Amino acid sequence: MAPIRTALLSIAILIGVCPAAALAADDIDFVRGCWATRATPGGPVDGFLRLLPDREIEGALSGHAMSAYGDPPVSRLDLMFARDGSTLGLRRPVPNYQALDARLLSHYARVPQVGAALLSGPGHVAAYAQDGAKEWIVVKARDERLSIQRVDGDGRVVETYFDGERDGCD
Secondary structure, rough: OOOOHHHOOOOHHHHHHOOOHOOOOOOOOOOOOEEEEOOOOOEEEEEEEEEEOOOOOOOEEEEEEEEEEEOOOOEEEEEEOOOOOOEEEEEEOOOOOOOOOOOOEEEEEEEEEHHHHOOOOOOOOEEEEEOOOOOEEEEEEEEEEEEEEOOOOOOOEHHHHHHHEOOOOO
């Protein structure tokens, strides 16, 4: 079975049987759509992320953060969200290796209390963690901007996976 198909299957199983699914009341539809990163405001697009309904897995949004350059463009991140917001699947390239490898997506469960604590003002936020983790993946959307970051236990950003603005989908 192809690695990406295996990853999709494992996420589908996780979406269907994850106990956190019953706890997550909020959906994650605020991430749906097309997003672009720019090195300078109003400058050329240097990366993009499309998060759209998955064609093979009902109840999931999936997509890739891609570089706008290269032939083919380099994938920086694979994402899959359960539409109810209960789970996140994420895969990043291995350090010093530019392409995504055949590893399965890492699975994260929604942590509603962390997301609520991180929301200040209008917008949307969802936080995800693996069992026993002291860091979270935090997804924020506000004023047509989306950020996906790894945050430590003190709320400090450890790494930004994506930070961009809404862009029209083809």
